[in-house]
Amino acid sequence: MHASLSLKPALDAIGNAIDQRFDRLLPVPDDPRGRLYEAMRYCAIGGGKRMRPLLVVAACDLFHVDKERALRVAIAVECIHCYSLIHDDLPCMDDDDMRRGKPTLHKEYGEAAAVLAGDALHALAFEVLADEATHEDPFVRSELVFELARASGPVGMAGGQMMDLVAESEVFDLPTTTRLQQLKTGALISFCLEAGAIMGRVGDSQRKRLRGYAKDLGLAFQIADDVLDVEGDSARTGKAVRKDEEAGKATFVSLLGLDRAKQQAEMLIDQAIGHLNGFGQEADLLRAIARFAIERDR
Amino acid sequence: MHASLSLKPALDAIGNAIDQRFDRLLPVPDDPRGRLYEAMRYCAIGGGKRMRPLLVVAACDLFHVDKERALRVAIAVECIHCYSLIHDDLPCMDDDDMRRGKPTLHKEYGEAAAVLAGDALHALAFEVLADEATHEDPFVRSELVFELARASGPVGMAGGQMMDLVAESEVFDLPTTTRLQQLKTGALISFCLEAGAIMGRVGDSQRKRLRGYAKDLGLAFQIADDVLDVEGDSARTGKAVRKDEEAGKATFVSLLGLDRAKQQAEMLIDQAIGHLNGFGQEADLLRAIARFAIERDR
Structure with a gap:
């Protein structure tokens, strides 16, 4: 069976679970803060493949971690992912008009609200992880916070995004492009797997295997994105395509060619x-x- | 003796301590991420009154909390404060050119780098608090993370900033303006005091007193800011003045008049x-x- 078909029930289930939890987490207050919550909901609910939440749940399944505990971490990761997309789409960054098949947040709510909604989702991720009311062990809570902060901060995603900015004026070679992607998207994907190991309280050898899986998967995922950027159409992907090419940025496709990029992705998988x-x-x-x-085709 | 004189040694000491720690925390890597670290350093080192770090240290002093533990939390708070100033100054937000007597970050490094440096400082705050290497008790670590995330997220600072955006098109009355400021600046100030109580592991009655102090101080501080905005000059404050007036936003001075605003601030103190x-x-x-x-005069 085609992999995307066998995965469909799992993707649908995680999509519903995440939407339901965001809906509960973000009730719109009847005061001037309401617009912030609406903006957060616009991005957080009903969109995206929910690939990172699914990875968290799948990693937790390995060690029989309770589903609710896994979903809490999945929500935190998705908060970080959403905030990064919102800020990434801003006119001063990638300047994208469409995301997940609808107008980007700043197109719909204005740039200032987009900056704030991103910031608010960023903080919410850590609030969710550190909440005592979850009855999660405090050591596990603070370890999750630490690893997620590293994955999203200057030694992780934010560092990768800065490399991506620099890539607009410098043409990176393959090792530097690989490093860029490992930080920009790989660090958060690694966290998803690591979270399973943290909550399952497993030893170093299992953790190392999960890290290996995450590293290869993250890179393959990005190569597939670059391939989709060339072969895909924006109606399916829900966002603009061929943007990297236009910006003169090195991609795995420009560095390896289409065929070798596809082979490389398969090898990594x-x-x-x-x-x-x-x-x-x-x-x-x-x-x-x-x-x-x-x-996948999107 | 004039209060600002008696406070000067304490302000100088905390300024140096914070600069030193940021310097250690943000070594510039010799790769394309270097620019991110330079941008973070540009904002984090050598500027501002360091009022929030001083409040953390002062609150910790009450309960004889070790200085290094207090400074770690002070750094985390200052990360959040710096990131909020960076994003607040962006063209799509307050559009400020000067901050702490020098060009704002986006003027010097561009808007994209400013968005990213703000995001990176935001994540760094939580990394610093949750770091196991600090030997802080995990329960204390996760409680600090939780409270700081609440203080800076949608139910705190980010919520207040959204109210501030709405204030550009609606004229708020005194209770709404008070609520706005309690969220926008008061929540983080409250966290500074609360942190002392968390690390000192003190009971509810002492915590309640500190919360009362923080609430009154935060409001008085904001009223004083509004007064400075009218009476101050930008050479001293290091930023543009009379911006709220130009934007037609309600301030404590516009709502109460200059004299009553000053009286109110004194009463709150x-x-x-x-x-x-x-x-x-x-x-x-x-x-x-x-x-x-x-x-103060700035």
């Missing part, structure tokens, strides 16, 4: 799945996600 | 100091800060 060899069928979801990463 | 009655001379620094809040 085989390698990612190889890291799961020590696990049984409890890792089937992670295997399916890996195959989906390069077979 | 007396009240703030009153909350400290149960404490001895270990609260002298908090008393001096309260007096300084309305006697």
